[in-house]
Amino acid sequence: MLPTSINAIEAYSGANGILKKVKKGSLLIDSSTIDPAVSKELAKEVEKMGAVFMDAPVSGGVGAARSRNLTFMVGGVEDEFAAAQELLGCMGSNVVYCGAVGTGQAAKICNNMLLAISMIGTAEAMNLGIRLGLDPKLLAKILNMSSGRCWSSDTYNPVPGVMDGVPSANNYQGGFGATLMAKDLGLAQDSATNTKSPILLGSLAHQIYRMMCAKGYSKKDFSSVFQFLREEETF
Amino acid sequence: MLPTSINAIEAYSGANGILKKVKKGSLLIDSSTIDPAVSKELAKEVEKMGAVFMDAPVSGGVGAARSRNLTFMVGGVEDEFAAAQELLGCMGSNVVYCGAVGTGQAAKICNNMLLAISMIGTAEAMNLGIRLGLDPKLLAKILNMSSGRCWSSDTYNPVPGVMDGVPSANNYQGGFGATLMAKDLGLAQDSATNTKSPILLGSLAHQIYRMMCAKGYSKKDFSSVFQFLREEETF
Amino acid sequence: MLPTSINAIEAYSGANGILKKVKKGSLLIDSSTIDPAVSKELAKEVEKMGAVFMDAPVSGGVGAARSRNLTFMVGGVEDEFAAAQELLGCMGSNVVYCGAVGTGQAAKICNNMLLAISMIGTAEAMNLGIRLGLDPKLLAKILNMSSGRCWSSDTYNPVPGVMDGVPSANNYQGGFGATLMAKDLGLAQDSATNTKSPILLGSLAHQIYRMMCAKGYSKKDFSSVFQFLREEETF
Amino acid sequence: MLPTSINAIEAYSGANGILKKVKKGSLLIDSSTIDPAVSKELAKEVEKMGAVFMDAPVSGGVGAARSRNLTFMVGGVEDEFAAAQELLGCMGSNVVYCGAVGTGQAAKICNNMLLAISMIGTAEAMNLGIRLGLDPKLLAKILNMSSGRCWSSDTYNPVPGVMDGVPSANNYQGGFGATLMAKDLGLAQDSATNTKSPILLGSLAHQIYRMMCAKGYSKKDFSSVFQFLREEETF
Incomplete structure (x- = not known):
């Protein structure tokens, strides 16, 4: 390995x-x-x-x-x-x-690309909802009983305080590092280029993790994308 | 209503x-x-x-x-x-x-934005996997037992032949039209602009549904994004 | 005004x-x-x-x-x-x-959207070139005699040391603040949603300036997107 | 070659x-x-x-x-x-x-990535402006005397009727094919992944040309992205 x-x-x-x-x-x-x-x-x-x-x-x-x-x-x-x-x-x-x-790799890469997309999507939706006045726990509950449900929302929620026993409950320590996610998304990107498959969200997810790595998040769990997006405008 | x-x-x-x-x-x-x-x-x-x-x-x-x-x-x-x-x-x-x-609207908008993102992500991952040689049913099964699992992959899979009783099994008829999804993403976009919340994937998902509407998919179910991405290069 | x-x-x-x-x-x-x-x-x-x-x-x-x-x-x-x-x-x-x-507004909004896109594009191209071993001044010269030429590359280059008398030569002070660019991109976004016009890059440019504002760049000139993208991975 | x-x-x-x-x-x-x-x-x-x-x-x-x-x-x-x-x-x-x-390649790749971004940006801005009621020739003139000016707007305008002697005046025949642009953007993408450089717009531009190739634009000049974005919603 x-x-x-x-x-x-x-x-x-x-x-x-x-x-x-x-x-x-x-x-x-x-x-x-x-x-x-x-x-x-x-x-x-x-x-x-x-x-x-x-x-x-x-x-x-x-x-x-x-x-x-x-x-x-x-x-x-x-x-x-x-x-x-x-x-x-x-x-x-x-x-x-x-x-x-090669299909073992393909399955892994496809899963992790979808995971990255769902995680960023969950972070964006939770952040937007909070700014619109929703309680994070309540919003997570609603998503999880609705069509927005995904592993990132119901098993590994990125918002501190929503779930116990996940990296977001522990300052994003442990888990699957943003660097590793950026690496897997690089593989997805290469495979997509080689097979001429359009991956609009996958490609943008790759760039987002790339930026996070450059801004101090490289060793934090990949769910810290919530924190990355969360920081407030201060003017 | x-x-x-x-x-x-x-x-x-x-x-x-x-x-x-x-x-x-x-x-x-x-x-x-x-x-x-x-x-x-x-x-x-x-x-x-x-x-x-x-x-x-x-x-x-x-x-x-x-x-x-x-x-x-x-x-x-x-x-x-x-x-x-x-x-x-x-x-x-x-x-x-x-x-x-207003929080009823907020919850609905956040859910549908996450849904759109997960659906496009599922379509991209399934399409990439198929081009890399994976069987679609098998790939869906793997995603659904892994961290890529989401409502769009396990309940409403966008790939024809993977599930019965969903719009993808019926030429994307019925269901929730791409136009309606574009409309809800427009609301998410407006709310994000008003609250200065970054929604990178949500915003790109909005533009993708906008393009689909302009290219003949407006009345098809929103899971037809798989078909939209799928069309093959012919050169 | x-x-x-x-x-x-x-x-x-x-x-x-x-x-x-x-x-x-x-x-x-x-x-x-x-x-x-x-x-x-x-x-x-x-x-x-x-x-x-x-x-x-x-x-x-x-x-x-x-x-x-x-x-x-x-x-x-x-x-x-x-x-x-x-x-x-x-x-x-x-x-x-x-x-x-309304067409005065339309012209202003369209110009500023294209400006934001070209500026981020110039910052990405300059940053990539530098990492690939090119001298920034030389790269700017090549772009400016080629098809990549734009106002952001030839008149307002975002890379410190390439030009005098522009905000990038003065720690991105003065000029047109990132907050103001984010505001104008919000107007472009609204107009595009209202007229159902797809703006894939314009929309992503909006989100990038939105993020910059939340990360301490709100009062810097909008060409500081180079600095925002530039920060190095430290692992 | x-x-x-x-x-x-x-x-x-x-x-x-x-x-x-x-x-x-x-x-x-x-x-x-x-x-x-x-x-x-x-x-x-x-x-x-x-x-x-x-x-x-x-x-x-x-x-x-x-x-x-x-x-x-x-x-x-x-x-x-x-x-x-x-x-x-x-x-x-x-x-x-x-x-x-390798720096010859680097310069070529960076130029063409910026070109692709500016071209799509020009197409988006021109399309949005037209939908907001502006005359295309007038809008091009305004951009070209303002900060939105770029090679794609002033030398190779993608909107039919704005300039003579360019592919947009000849049904996008001749010129630099969308397939070739997709190829060069694939190289930019690979180089960016290898050097861990974030290219948010470059990466999205890559995916847009990838989609265009799959939808019948592969042999048209790359400025046909205007036509690709232009098609109207018909409901």
Whole structure:
């Protein structure tokens, strides 16, 4: 599980890389969140060595890892999925087969892009509602029983005081850092450019997290976008 | 229940308007979705006549109306809410007190802005995933068990073939038209400008629905944004 | 010359407003930058009193005012333009007839929206180029001899050190404040919503200035958007 | 002069690529518009062979090529620039030294990103103004004497009927196709992601050209964004 596409390429194709020594018939599972195009490239190289490569990016944080509750999204040859599932099942309660190599990454990237959009949307809606005179807890309750409901509003609300046990209740410490979200949105952006898919909101969400990182929010949980938008005009 | 702020002002303050004849002690409930600033203005005028004004915009479509399952979001003097609830309860299963006059509108506007953002986000994520090789039903399933989950993905999925009984299963007929969504986003935009609240995604969502209306989608359900984004490059 | 639509309405229609006392045949020229729909409304009221109303918003700062170099964009009945021109010519070197009442506002709003977009675009392009290793002065020179050329790049460059005598050379003091730009973009937004015109970049520019105002830039010149985008990631 | 980064890599590093046979001391000039990071990579490989690589993307269309009026933006070792200039000067009247390898690309990409932003901004401002009742020629004249002035408004106006001899006067035929603009914006996007530079408007401009390509505008001149935004709501 490596931080970037470049690291993964180096680990496989570098001077002392896995490809130099891998035995035929080995099953190689990469849980990095990287560009699906890179996963496909690595799979080709691994296949030339007579081994098998699967991409299996992971979802869920430190807590989920401790309690074996991670989610793995797996891409690769379907015949090999059972073997991967056996191993990954030790760490994760959800091991989902997504299709050909690269689709594990694709599923992860699409989910996180939608997550970023919903989170910023929730932050904007909550902030607007508060300025229009609504009580934040009441507004969250209304959204959650209506069509605005989403994971960011009902499970991970970004407004301090609305929920307990989430980063917004703890000064946005812990959780999933804005930097990591910016990175995943960069991957979504690259994949969208490569496939010529329009992502108007996804692309703007990317830029918003990019700005947040440059303005002191890089290590705060990504739900701190509420705080970022919240600051008041002072004139 | 009138279509625009201008219609509501005319109905109250026009030459033959309600304000000319309203009796002292009357309870006036307006279920239009309009600018909360207008609701506040009307409430002041009504109060001068010795009557009471409440804003109570409604959520839910024709089906919900038939089965008395509408949601009413009510703003106004708290003492009068019981009276409003008695009446509105005949049509709606959820009658929620939101606070002072105008907060009913505020709740409705914030919900619909978040809905528009989540719907476009779902459409972008589903489209990107499909282009990256994922099966739409599988991708929807993964999103719905992950942090990308939202009403637009799990209850009203915009991709044909993923769910039954929703507008995307019926060529985007019925449902909540793109024009109506554009109108509600215009209200959100106005309220955000008035309160100096930044709504980056909300504002872009507004422009996207504005474009859709100009390109033949005005009468289709608002989930047709998937189709709008989906069209393929043909070169 | 009043700051907002509300002030202008009060000045004309208020308890002690101009409309109470205006003499028949008077020429009333309003140089406020306000909603063109309000200008049209005021013109109707003034006409009922037998007088004439023209909107004539102004462009150019304190320096231009001192040297009689202001630009006036005038909307109203064409027959009355000569009279307006005679008066306004004492303060401005450019007095442009734009068409019916409200078109002076329209011209001002459209210009300032394009200005805001070009300025943010210049700031983004300069910042990206600098990060890619280009010298700012050289990049500005290249843009100015190419198709990226605009007033913001060749006359009012937002990057400190590129030009003398502009706000970017003086810590963004003086000039046209970010708050005023946010206000004008709010008017553009309202006009676009009323006429159902899509303004994707204009709308996002509005939100960017809105955010800047909330983050300490409200009194800085609007070219400080370069500084706003420039701040470095620190991790 | 090759269309994409992949083509350039193949031409240099492919099985029959330039790198297989290049003689020591050769000067290799690449006029493709590609990712500056790829130019840098190719320069390293070329240097290993004892030769010199320069990136020199070009600006100006068929007309400029015929009349030797192209602009070349050149990146590479400064000592070699005189040699490059001698050759490129036969085709271009402007040969600009931009700095180290890759800065030619950087200058081209930044210019075209600003161009795309200004063009869309001009289209939005002209469309809004027309809907507010302004004559297009008059509005263009006002913008061009004011702070909204840009190359897209004064040299290449996107509104039919405003100028002669530009694509908007010829049904958007000829000129610089929307597909090519989408490609250049994709490069800007990649460079911005790599350098963590926020490009809010640049990124949205990218998505707008992406959508246009999917909706039948791919071969029209990029100024056809006016037509794309212009279509009227019909309800």
